[in-house]
Amino acid sequence: MSQELVLGIYVFIMAIFVGFEVISRVPSVLHTPLMSGTNAIHGIVVLGAFLVAGSADTPLLHALGFIAVVFGAANVFGGFVVTDRMLEMFKKREAAAGEKKDA
Amino acid sequence: MLDLRASVIALSYIVAAVLFIFGLKQLSSPSTARSGNRLAAIGMALALGATLLDRQIISFWNIALGTLIGAVMGVYFARTVQMTAMPQMVALFNGMGGATAALVSVAEFIRLTRVGAPISVGEATSIVLGTAIGAISFTGSIIAFGKLQEILPGKPLQFPLQRLINGLILLAVIALGVMVVMGGGSPALWMLFAAALLLGAMFVLPIGGGDMPVVISILNSLTGLAAALTGFVLHNQMLVVAGVLVGASGTLLTLLMSTAMNRSVANVLFGAFGAAGSDTAAAATAVGRTVRQTTSEDTAIALAYARTVVIVPGYGLAVAEAQHTVRELATDLEKRGVNVKYAIHPVAGRMPGHMNVLLAEANVPYDQLLEMDQVNGEFPQTDVVLVVGANDVVNPAARDDPSSPIYGMPILDVDRARNIIVLKRSMGHGFAGIDNALFYHEKTRMLFGDARQSLTQVGQALKTA
Numbered sequence: 001m002s003q004e005l006v007l008g009i010y011v012f013i014m015a016i017f018v019g020f021e022v023i024s025r026v027p028s029v030l031h032t033p034l035m036s037g038t039n040a041i042h043g044i045v046v047l048g049a050f051l052v053a054g055s056a057d058t059p060l061l062h063a064l065g066f067i068a069v070v071f072g073a074a075n076v077f078g079g080f081v082v083t084d085r086m087l088e089m090f091k092k093r094e095a096a097a098g099e100k101k102d103a
Numbered sequence: 104m105l106d107l108r109a110s111v112i113a114l115s116y117i118v119a120a121v122l123f124i125f126g127l128k129q130l131s132s133p134s135t136a137r138s139g140n141r142l143a144a145i146g147m148a149l150a151l152g153a154t155l156l157d158r159q160i161i162s163f164w165n166i167a168l169g170t171l172i173g174a175v176m177g178v179y180f181a182r183t184v185q186m187t188a189m190p191q192m193v194a195l196f197n198g199m200g201g202a203t204a205a206l207v208s209v210a211e212f213i214r215l216t217r218v219g220a221p222i223s224v225g226e227a228t229s230i231v232l233g234t235a236i237g238a239i240s241f242t243g244s245i246i247a248f249g250k251l252q253e254i255l256p257g258k259p260l261q262f263p264l265q266r267l268i269n270g271l272i273l274l275a276v277i278a279l280g281v282m283v284v285m286g287g288g289s290p291a292l293w294m295l296f297a298a299a300l301l302l303g304a305m306f307v308l309p310i311g312g313g314d315m316p317v318v319i320s321i322l323n324s325l326t327g328l329a330a331a332l333t334g335f336v337l338h339n340q341m342l343v344v345a346g347v348l349v350g351a352s353g354t355l356l357t358l359l360m361s362t363a364m365n366r367s368v369a370n371v372l373f374g375a376f377g378a379a380g381s382d383t384a385a386a387a388t389a390v391g392r393t394v395r396q397t398t399s400e401d402t403a404i405a406l407a408y409a410r411t412v413v414i415v416p417g418y419g420l421a422v423a424e425a426q427h428t429v430r431e432l433a434t435d436l437e438k439r440g441v442n443v444k445y446a447i448h449p450v451a452g453r454m455p456g457h458m459n460v461l462l463a464e465a466n467v468p469y470d471q472l473l474e475m476d477q478v479n480g481e482f483p484q485t486d487v488v489l490v491v492g493a494n495d496v497v498n499p500a501a502r503d504d505p506s507s508p509i510y511g512m513p514i515l516d517v518d519r520a521r522n523i524i525v526l527k528r529s530m531g532h533g534f535a536g537i538d539n540a541l542f543y544h545e546k547t548r549m550l551f552g553d554a555r556q557s558l559t560q561v562g563q564a565l566k567t568a
Contacts (some may be wrong), residue, residue, distance in 0.1 A: 001223070003190065005121075005335070005482055006380055007337055008334070008338075008340070008343055011340055011344060011347075012331065012347050015331075015343065015344050015348055015351065016122060016348035016351045016468075017351075017352070018350045018351070018352050019346060019347060019348040019349070019350065019351025019355075020244065020327045020352070020354075020355055021473070021531075022124055022128050022131070022348075023127055023130070023131050023352045023355060023356070024355065026130075026349060026356075026359075027137065028402050029131065030132075030133060030136060030456060031192075031356060031359065031360070031454065031455035031456045032129050032189065032190070032455060032456040032457055032460055033130065033136060033140075033258040033460075034127075034131065034356065035193060035319070035323055035353070035454070036189070037126070037127070037130045037139070037140050037143060037264075037318055037358055038127070038323060038327065038348075038349045038352050038353055038356075039193050039196055039197050039200070039323050039326075039349075040140075040143065040144070040147070040196070040301060041123055041127075041147070041327075041345055041348065041349050042197075042200050042323070042326045042327040042330045042346060042349040043124075043147070043196075043200050043203075043473050043514065044150060044341065044342060044344065044345040044346065044364045045155070045200055045204045045207065045326075045330035045342065046151065046155045046173075046203060046204045046216045046345070047150060047151055047331055047339065047341060047342060048203070048204070048207040048211075048217050048330075048333040048336075048337050048342055049169075049203050049206070049207055049333075050151065050154050050155065050160065050166050051154065051157060051207075051209040051337055051339070052161055052206075052207050052211060052214070053153075053162075053165045053166050053169060054157070054160030054161060054162055054163065054164070054165075055159045055160060055161060055162075055214070055452070056162070056214075060213065060216070061210055061213060061214060062514070063170075064206050064209060064210040064213075065137065065163045065165060065206075065210055066168070066169045066202065067163065067169075067202075067204035067206060068104060068169075068173050068202070068203045068210065069166055069170055069173060069203075069262065070169045070170075071167030071172040071173065071199040071200070071203045071206070072173065072199070072200065073169060073170040073171075073172070073173025073174050073179075074146055074173040074174070074176045074177035074179065074199045074204035075172075075173075075177065075196045075197070075199045075200040075203065076151075076173075076177070077173065077174040077178050077181070078177025078178065078180055078181040078192070078195075078196045078199075079174070079176035079177070079181075079193075079310055080140060080143070080144045080147070081177065081178050081181035081182060081195045081321075082184070082189065082192055082193065082196070082536075083140045083185075084137065084140055084141070084183040084365075085142055085181065085182070086186075086189060086460055087136045087137040088137070090451055091567045100533070
């Protein structure tokens with residue numbers, strides 16, 4: 001096994017703990033936005049698509065890289081925008097609750 | 104030592120990883136959630152920008168064009184989709200991420216083979232897993248999208264020998280994977296890709312629409328895992344960290360959802376819930392029972408002269424986009440001095456928190472939303488419960504009938520209220536596909552029709568009541 005693979009596995013396992021720890025206390029109201037937010041974050045895979053598309057030197061690799069970039073970019077941009085739209089409404093709700101207190 | 108360019112990339116990745124972690128942390132609390140999402144987006148921009156500095160990248164036109172097309176598509180759908188269709192939107196974007204991971208893995212394998220580079224067992228395994236998991240996530244998400252969008256029937260699709268056939272496809276995927284690792288070359292990998300695409304579709308088809316939130320959550324964490332695996336293939340730590348963060352948090356979310364439904368993840372995936380067995384049970388219980396219909400005028404009167412009304416929203420509310428109408432009705436009732444609350448079941452709708460999001464959009468005050476544990480003790484003192492398009496989450500069989508497939512799922516005890524009015528499109532089954540004794544209860548009145556139309560008519564009738 002290469003040193004790099006060992007390091008990769010190490011990072012992999014540490015990240016599992018961070019992933020569990022960081023979201024372990026979430027109110028159920030936020031489950032859908034959270035799923036949507038994590039969905040946007042795994043769009044990071046478009047980074048791999050960049051590397052493939054940018055270094056492609058055959059038509060097949062160009063095509064595969066290009067499709068991967070399109071899908072990955074849709075995942076990233078769509079994911080963050082959808083999450084923001086969901087969360088926008090939480091802001092509104094706080095305002096609505098605030099108005100009620102004032103009244 | 105890394106040269107300057109490589110150092111800039113590496114440091115940017117570290118900052119991006121920290122931003123992702125803080126972003127996720129902030130997404131866990133309502134007051135900071137929005138800025139958390141933005142932090143994650145900034146991290147993403149930083150990571151992607153830094154990647155463009157990579158010397159491996161020699162042509163930019165297809166990256167630029169591909170990103171532009173993907174971004175326009177993604178933003179267009181994300182901005183125009185109705186709030187009610189959010190769950191399937193998440194499924195669709197998730198599927199695209201899965202496809203990206205699979206395509207990247209396949210392309211890297213082809214590149215390595217072409218330049219004649221030796222592929223280590225570790226790399227080959229990562230490529231095989233990245234391809235298979237990404238492809239499963241892609242077609243699985245597309246089927247989940249189709250079910251929620253009602254392009255495909257929400258009921259579990261079953262056919263003879265289904266488990267055997269799915270098992271054989273799974274075996275084929277594993278066998279092809281082993282072949283690739285042993286040096287089977289591109290043809291074996293393409294076949295693996297195709298078999299995994301088929302497997303993804305086949306494994307979601309027999310799952311009922313009611314379980315789709317759990318399925319989407321599983322597929323979400325699978326895509327994270329696939330992204331992490333491409334990190335191993337490309338020797339890119341950023342992909343590993345971000346992918347695993349999503350994989351781990353997605354798994355946790357899946358477990359939380361299954362707990363709320365009192366079902367194991369294995370049961371969701373392999374139970375083919377609501378298909379076998381329950382049809383005969385439904386036929387038996389339907390015999391000799393009648394439902395009592397009511398009118399919007401009678402409903403309005405019952406509501407107007409109640410002291411306490413509890414509204415139970417469900418998926419029907421989302422489909423009919425009736426969240427504003429229901430809020431207007433509630434406001435009118437409050438003006439008459441009626442005490443109105445909303446009872447939110449943890450898995451009402453298609454995702455946890457689905458109902459909260461919709462009602463928040465309609466500016467329903469936060470303090471009127473009660474969770475299941477808070478509200479269940481109040482039902483016996485409730486004059487009227489208005490069930491708007493909810494079904495399985497109010498089915499008393501989950502509490503009383505050990506033979507019911509949903510037995511043990513925590514429910515809202517609406518049958519303990521004094522009067523129950525159910526707004527429903529028809530006598531069709533809920534997404535679990537099982538019969539609901541509540542509809543035949545002597546205290547229950549059914550108001551058939553589209554939830555928004557029905558509520559509008561009730562609202563008009565209320566003005567004269």
